[in-house]
Amino acid sequence: MIRFAPETPDDWWEVEALYDLCFAPGREALSSYRLRDDVERVAAMCRVARDESGVLAGAIRVWPIAVGDAPALLIGPIAVHPTHQGEGLGGALIRDCIAQSQGWDRALLVGDAPYYGRFGFRLLKDVVMPPPTNPERVLGLELSPGGWDGIVGTVRRASSETS
Numbered sequence: 001m002i003r004f005a006p007e008t009p010d011d012w013w014e015v016e017a018l019y020d021l022c023f024a025p026g027r028e029a030l031s032s033y034r035l036r037d038d039v040e041r042v043a044a045m046c047r048v049a050r051d052e053s054g055v056l057a058g059a060i061r062v063w064p065i066a067v068g069d070a071p072a073l074l075i076g077p078i079a080v081h082p083t084h085q086g087e088g089l090g091g092a093l094i095r096d097c098i099a100q101s102q103g104w105d106r107a108l109l110v111g112d113a114p115y116y117g118r119f120g121f122r123l124l125k126d127v128v129m130p131p132p133t134n135p136e137r138v139l140g141l142e143l144s145p146g147g148w149d150g151i152v153g154t155v156r157r158a159s160s161e162t163s
């Protein structure tokens with residue numbers, strides 16, 4: 001049985017180790033990490049999943065960003081331990097995370113459309129991530145009806161007013 005909980009400060013290094021295991025070396029060189037530097041996370045949406053022994057099975061983190069002047073959520077990184085992949089945990093983590101998004105109108109992530117499409121994420125043609133991001137991987141989810149309508153521009157770090 002897997003339990004979901006908010007990530008606490010005590011979870012930090014365990015989550016980092018899971019990300020190191022699941023992502024290619026140099027993950028922190030990605031442009032999406034520059035959007036996170038020195039920005040406080042959306043604590044309620046950063047979730048961990050632990051198995052019955054308390055071992056970390058998955059984690060997801062979320063930061064505020066801005067697209068033009070519009071506040072948005074940057075979802076991810078998300079990772080599931082290789083021993084638990086393909087069991088539906090990734091999907092459950094995404095849904096659990098999004099369930100905590102009250103007050104936000106839109107979310108963005110950089111990922112594979114065939115996977116994230118099943119959760120409602122669609123290609124954002126008019127939103128530009130800092131290079132070198134493949135534009136085909138810039139995906140958005142409406143958290144309120146029309147949440148992405150008319151939102152265009154470059155993704156930037158959240159100012160303190162949007163975080």
Ligand SMILES: CC(C)(COP(=O)(O)OP(=O)(O)OC[C@H]1O[C@@H](n2cnc3c(N)ncnc32)[C@H](O)[C@@H]1OP(=O)(O)O)[C@@H](O)C(=O)NCCC(=O)NCCS
Pocket residue numbers: 022023076078079080081084085086087088089090091092110111112114115
């Ligand atoms: C991506 C990840 C979070 C998915 O978690 P998971 O628990 O294995 O996913 P689920 O069990 O919810 O879903 C599995 C399904 O998604 C599919 N899937 C997984 N990753 C996919 C991808 N990148 N592209 C397309 N489909 C994908 C699987 O083929 C499987 O399909 P099925 O339901 O038709 O059998 C996990 O594989 C992982 O941690 N990968 C390494 C880190 C990573 O790439 N993170 C995402 C960065 S954008």
